[in-house]
Amino acid sequence: MNWKKLSSQELRNRVFSALKRNKNYAEEMVLGIPASYLDPKVFHPDDKLLEDAPFLSTMVQNPNHIGCHTLDSSESFFQGTQEIEREAIAICAEDILRAEAGSYDGYIASGGTEANIQAIWIYRNLFVQEYNAKPGEIMILCSEHSHYSMDKAANLLGIGIRKVKIGNDFIQDVDSVNYELDEAIQDGVKYIIVVANMMTTMFGSVDDPEIYVKTLGEKGLAFRMHIDGAYGGFYYPFSNKEYKLNFETHYISSVTLDAHKMAQAPYGTGIFIARKGLIQYAQTKEASYVEGQDSTLIGSRSGANAIAVWMILSTYGPYGWIEKIFILQKRTDWFCEQLKSLGIPYYRNPFSNIVTMEADALSAEIAANYGLVPDDHHKPNWFKVVIMDHVEIEKLEALINAIKSLQIA
Numbered sequence: 065m066n067w068k069k070l071s072s073q074e075l076r077n078r079v080f081s082a083l084k085r086n087k088n089y090a091e092e093m094v095l096g097i098p099a100s101y102l103d104p105k106v107f108h109p110d111d112k113l114l115e116d117a118p119f120l121s122t123m124v125q126n127p128n129h130i131g132c133h134t135l136d137s138s139e140s141f142f143q144g145t146q147e148i149e150r151e152a153i154a155i156c157a158e159d160i161l162r163a164e165a166g167s168y169d170g171y172i173a174s175g176g177t178e179a180n181i182q183a184i185w186i187y188r189n190l191f192v193q194e195y196n197a198k199p200g201e202i203m204i205l206c207s208e209h210s211h212y213s214m215d216k217a218a219n220l221l222g223i224g225i226r227k228v229k230i231g232n233d234f235i236q237d238v239d240s241v242n243y244e245l246d247e248a249i250q251d252g253v254k255y256i257i258v259v260a261n262m263m264t265t266m267f268g269s270v271d272d273p274e275i276y277v278k279t280l281g282e283k284g285l286a287f288r289m290h291i292d293g294a295y296g297g298f299y300y301p302f303s304n305k306e307y308k309l310n311f312e313t314h315y316i317s318s319v320t321l322d323a324h325k326m327a328q329a330p331y332g333t334g335i336f337i338a339r340k341g342l343i344q345y346a347q348t349k350e351a352s353y354v355e356g357q358d359s360t361l362i363g364s365r366s367g368a369n370a371i372a373v374w375m376i377l378s379t380y381g382p383y384g385w386i387e388k389i390f391i392l393q394k395r396t397d398w399f400c401e402q403l404k405s406l407g408i409p410y411y412r413n414p415f416s417n418i419v420t421m422e423a424d425a426l427s428a429e430i431a432a433n434y435g436l437v438p439d440d441h442h443k444p445n446w447f448k449v450v451i452m453d454h455v456e457i458e459k460l461e462a463l464i465n466a467i468k469s470l471q472i473a
């Protein structure tokens with residue numbers, strides 16, 4: 065276990081000692097970097113405030129975490145806070161996603177979109193370099209409920225994409241997987257980049273990776289599998305202890321998690337983790353002025369984001385995190401009971417905190433008043449409630465009362 069609960073004093077000490085190991089723009093010779101501390105004319109550093117604020121202090125000191133720090137070497141200027149990033153990655157990879165120590169690489173990306181594109185970029189390059197594949201022979205296979213970052217990836221990387229239908233049970237329809245793959249083979253596709261969902265954006269539903277693996281095996285297609293846990297990565301592993309979308313499953317090669325969703329971290333805290341030996345396929349050798357070169361999509365990125373992720377996880381510790389998810393599960397159970405008693409049709413995966421209601425059972429006014437999110441702003445079929453920390457029972461009760469009033473009217 066890398067993951068330990070720390071007191072606020074321990075957190076402060078750890079971050080401040082890491083900052084001391086970074087090169088300090090103000091106090092040391094850092095003459096060649098095109099960056100500095102945050103502009104004091106604008107941000108007015110208040111020493112008293114910063115004394116007790118490790119995250120803000122890191123923001124002000126402004127370390128750049130460019131590159132990937134689980135590889136052999138990286139920029140030495142900011143090695144103190146890079147070490148904390150490595151610890152955050154280790155918690156995610158080993159304690160949440162069950163990887164063996166030292167068997168992975170990873171970094172804090174700008175978000176789920178970047179982490180998904182990073183995975184697909186790696187596999188496209190792998191198929192080109194190792195199998196001599198042409199871009200037209202490589203295709204993304206995901207579901208109709210997958211996030212649109214897969215479409216961005218296909219467009220940017222010049223490869224195809226096919227989406228399988230989701231059945232009434234909210235997992236992939238086997239006939240549709242067969243159909244899409246047969247069509248792809250006819251189009252000359254030979255190499256498949258599978259993206260399976262660990263909680264979808266709109267429904268919180270979870271794909272069955274075995275459906276993809278079995279069908280791809282039957283057709284003799286080479287594939288690599290990435291898990292999109294941008295939403296579910298900090299939730300599902302805690303609500304469903306039997307979950308399989310992790311590194312114990314041998315055919316899963318990489319995972320996206322997003323700390324800026326369920327982990328309530330600042331935006332800019334997507335997390336990409338892949339088995340060792342893969343991230344090199346995204347290495348840009350031309351990045352010769354960067355120590356250790358760059359194997360990430362983003363380039364420069366704030367070290368403060370890594371500190372935020374590490375601080376959040378270390379404040380809770382593993383048991384605190386289980387409790388946090390337990391409470392959200394209970395609230396979600398309560399909300400579903402109320403919907404059931406009102407006869408409102410909805411979908412909820414039993415291990416998820418997303419409840420998606422059929423739009424016909426609600427009104428546009430209720431959706432607007434309660435900040436519900438539709439599947440399609442032009443023609444909503446569904447509205448979702450995401451039971452986050454701020455979505456307390458009192459707020460859910462107000463929504464239930466509004467639905468009751470609508471039913472009476």
Ligand SMILES: Cc1ncc(COP(=O)(O)O)c(C=O)c1O
Nearest residue numbers: 175176177211264265292294295
């Ligand atoms: C399942 C899933 N994947 C990827 C993303 C993209 O994440 P981001 O907006 O952080 O780029 C989202 C965002 O909602 C998501 O729900």
